[in-house]
Every structure is written in C-alpha cells, then in structure tokens.
Amino acid sequence: xxxxxxxxxxxxxxxxxWGDPGRSWLTGLPDTVRKIAELWxxxxxxxxxxxxxxxxxxxxxxxxxxxxxxxGVPGEVHLEREVATLRAYDGHGAARLLAHAPEHGALLIxxxxxxxxxxxxVPHADEDATSAITGVLRQLHDAPVHGTTLPELTALxxxxxxLLAQPQLPGPxxxxxxxxxxxxDELCADVPRRCVVHGDLHHDNxxxxxxxxxxxxxxxxxLGDPGYDxxxxxFNPRIDERDEQLLALVDARVAQIADQLAMPLDRVVAWxxxxxxxxxxWSAGEGWQPTRALDVAxxxxxxxxx
Numbered sequence: 001x002x003x004x005x006x007x008x009x010x011x012x013x014x015x016x017x018w019g020d021p022g023r024s025w026l027t028g029l030p031d032t033v034r035k036i037a038e039l040w041x042x043x044x045x046x047x048x049x050x051x052x053x054x055x056x057x058x059x060x061x062x063x064x065x066x067x068x069x070x071x072g073v074p075g076e077v078h079l080e081r082e083v084a085t086l087r088a089y090d091g092h093g094a095a096r097l098l099a100h101a102p103e104h105g106a107l108l109i110x111x112x113x114x115x116x117x118x119x120x121x122v123p124h125a126d127e128d129a130t131s132a133i134t135g136v137l138r139q140l141h142d143a144p145v146h147g148t149t150l151p152e153l154t155a156l157x158x159x160x161x162x163l164l165a166q167p168q169l170p171g172p173x174x175x176x177x178x179x180x181x182x183x184x185d186e187l188c189a190d191v192p193r194r195c196v197v198h199g200d201l202h203h204d205n206x207x208x209x210x211x212x213x214x215x216x217x218x219x220x221x222x223l224g225d226p227g228y229d230x231x232x233x234x235f236n237p238r239i240d241e242r243d244e245q246l247l248a249l250v251d252a253r254v255a256q257i258a259d260q261l262a263m264p265l266d267r268v269v270a271w272x273x274x275x276x277x278x279x280x281x282w283s284a285g286e287g288w289q290p291t292r293a294l295d296v297a298x299x300x301x302x303x304x305x306x
Contacts, residue, residue, distance in 0.1 A: 010051040017053065018073050025073045025105070029055060032071060036106045040099055042069060053078070058111060066111035067098055074105035078220065081150060083107060085221035088148045088196045093139025094216040095209075112207040112215055119203035119237035126249050127256060132214040133206050133233055134260040140216060141195040141226045148196055153224025154188045156278065157181060163281050171284025172277060172294055176301065180277035183270055183304055187225060197222040201229045202236035227267050230257050231275020235296040239279070242292050250296055266303075273300040 006026060014022040025032075033055075037044060041062035049056045054072040061067050072079045086097040086109070099108035121129035160181035163171055171177075198205075199220030209215040222228070234250050254272065258265040276297035280290065 006055070007051050010053070010055065013053050014073070018076075022073055029071070032104055032106070033057075033069075036069065036071070036101060036104055039101065040108060042067070042108075044069070059108075061098070061108075065098075066113060068095075068109045068111045070107040070109060072105045074103060076105060079105055079107065081221035082219055084149050085196060085198070085219035088143045088145075088150075088221075089140055089216075089219070090143070092143065093136045093212075094198075094219065095207075109217070112209045112217070114208050114210070116208040117204050117237075118206040118214065122203060122237055123245055123249060126253070129203060130233060130253050130256050131260065133201060133203070134257060136206055136214050136216050137198075137201065137226070137229055137261060140198055140201075141229070143196040145194055145196060145223060148223065150196065150221045150223050153197055153222040153228055156222070157184055157188070159278065159281055160184065163284050169284055170286060170288040172280035172290070172297070176277055176297060177281060179301070179304070180274050180281075180297070184274045184278075187227065187267070187270055187274065191225045193226065194223055195226045197224050197226065197228050199229070200232060202232040204237055225271075226261075227263060227271040228275065230261065230263070230268055231271045231273075232279075233257060234272040234300075235276050235279065235291070235293040239291045239293060242290075242295055247292065247295055247299065250299055269300055269303045273297055273304045276300065 006029060011026060014026055018025070036042065042059040045058050054070050056068060056070050059067050059069045083097060083100050086094060095112055096110040097107065098110060100106070118129045118132045121132070160177055163169065164174060164177055164181070167174060198216055199222050200218060201216060205218050206214050206216055234253055238246070254265065254268050257263065258268045276293040279293035280297070283291070
C-alpha cells in the first residue's frame with residue numbers, strides 16, 4: 001500500500017529528529033497508510049513529491065476530488081500547528097484542510113492545480129512572483145485571530161538566544177545574530193496589528209490554483225506581526241544558490257512588497273534582515289554552510305539600526 005516506498009532522506013530526517021518514536025512510526029507507516037486510505041476512502045497514486053519530514057502523496061477522494069495525504073509522527077508539533085493554521089485560513093489564500101486524524105498524524109489537504117510554484121517565475125518574471133505572494137498574504141492576514149490556538153511569534157526569540165549561548169557552534173556571525181535579536185524584540189514590541197502568520201511563505205510554498213490564481217501550502221503558524229511573513233521573500237527561491245543575479249533583485253522586491261502591502265519600507269527591510277539571519281540560525285551546527293540568506297542579511301544590515 002506504500003506506493004513509492006520511504007525515501008532515504010525522509011527516513012534519515014525522521015530518525016534524527018524523533019529517534020525511537022520516529023523509527024516506530026516508519027515501521028508502521030505502510031499499515032497507517034492502509035488504515036487512512038480505508039478510513040477516508042482514498043485512492044493512492046505514485047508519489048512524485050519530495051519528502052523531508054513527512055510522508056506525502058497525491059490521492060483521490062471517493063468522489064474523485066484530487067487531494068494530498070500528509071502523514072507525520074502523531075502529536076508532532078508542526079503538524080498540529082499546520083492544522084490549526086489551515087483551519088484559521090479556511091481556504092482563503094491557502095489550500096483547504098479536508099480531514100484530520102490526529103491519532104494517526106494524518107492530514108488530507110486540497111491538491112492545488114495546476115500547481116505551478118511561484119519559484120518558476122524567478123528570475124524572468126520576478127515582479128509577477130512577488131505579486132503572487134503579496135496577493136496571498138493579503139488574504140492570509142485577514143484570517144480571524146480570536147480562538148486560534150497558535151504560539152506567539154515572540155517565542156522565536158529563543159532560537160536566537162540559544163545560538164548566542166553556544167559561541168563555539170558553527171553558524172552565522174554572532175554580532176549579526178545579536179543585531180537581529182535586538183531588532184526582532186523591537187519589532188515584536190511595536191506590532192501594528194496581530195494576525196495569523198504563515199511563518200514560511202517562500203516561493204515554493206505558493207502554488208497556482210484553480211479556484212483562485214495562487215494559494216499557500218505548508219504553514220508553520222504563529223500569532224504576531226504580519227511583517228514577519230515578508231522576510232522569506234527576499235532570500236528565496238533556491239536559497240543554496242548564492243547567485244548575484246538573484247541577490248540583485250532584493251531592492252526591487254523590498255519596494256514592491258512595501259507598496260503592495262502598504263507596509264513601511266523600513267519595516268520590510270527590518271523583517272527581511274531578521275528573517276534572513278534567523279534562517280541561518282536554524283541551520284547552525286556541524287557542517288554549517290552559509291546560504292543566500294546570509295548574503296541578504298549582510299546586504300540589508302547597513303539599512304537597519306544597531
């Protein structure tokens with residue numbers, strides 16, 4: 001029943017992050033897929049999706065509706081936050097959550113068609129890609145906050161502090177991290193309005209849809225400043241390619257984002273700097289290699305205080 005098997009990268013990541021519970025989940029994965037397919041009456045097809053931490057496959061619902069089945073270790077925080085965020089968005093600017101079986105770590109999500117990623121527009125139609133993402137953001141940030149069970153964005157400050165407490169760990173320059181943390185705290189203390197933040201809205205998480213031109217997938221989910229969501233737009237897509245051509249697009253993106261979201265230019269720059277540094281903070285550790293996020297952070301650094 002496990003069409004396509006378990007990719008080696010998925011197996012390695014699950015074991016690294018969840019240890020023995022992850023191994024148990026992997027062992028039981030074929031049985032879980034079978035149970036969920038029977039529970040929801042799904043028809044599975046061969047998966048062509050990349051898998052990092054979750055098993056994902058295209059499926060058809062009993063009425064033929066295209067959907068995506070996403071499975072993870074039951075109780076896993078990211079999945080629970082994705083569920084809460086998709087429920088808050090309720091299909092406005094994001095793929096719809098069709099079903100959820102928490103005891104199996106299973107989500108059934110609307111499959112977006114034609115499904116072209118906004119990343120495919122970069123660099124030849126970069127303005128169109130940015131417009132696609134800002135258009136999605138305007139919808140997402142209108143979602144009601146009341147009753148949403150998501151962590152506060154301010155909690156991410158601990159990620160900066162954890163790295164600063166480990167000065168010998170390979171990672172981004174610590175003075176840059178200190179500046180980003182200070183600016184992060186300032187931005188979070190002066191929030192123009194609180195919203196349901198997607199948390200990872202880059203070019204590969206915005207897909208072409210049929211009921212609306214573009215929709216978001218894979219939210220991480222926080223409550224806080226809408227500006228946080230603009231940061232990932234400045235150093236994506238293809239973050240591992242330290243490409244001068246893509247780096248040269250940053251200033252134009254900043255101006256376009258500020259205009260289309262009616263956000264102060266200095267706030268776009270500030271959140272871009274913070275999110276770029278945070279991206280490097282998350283990848284710190286043995287074998288750390290800088291990405292374009294660091295290049296963008298260094299490009300924006302002269303334009304932020306500190």
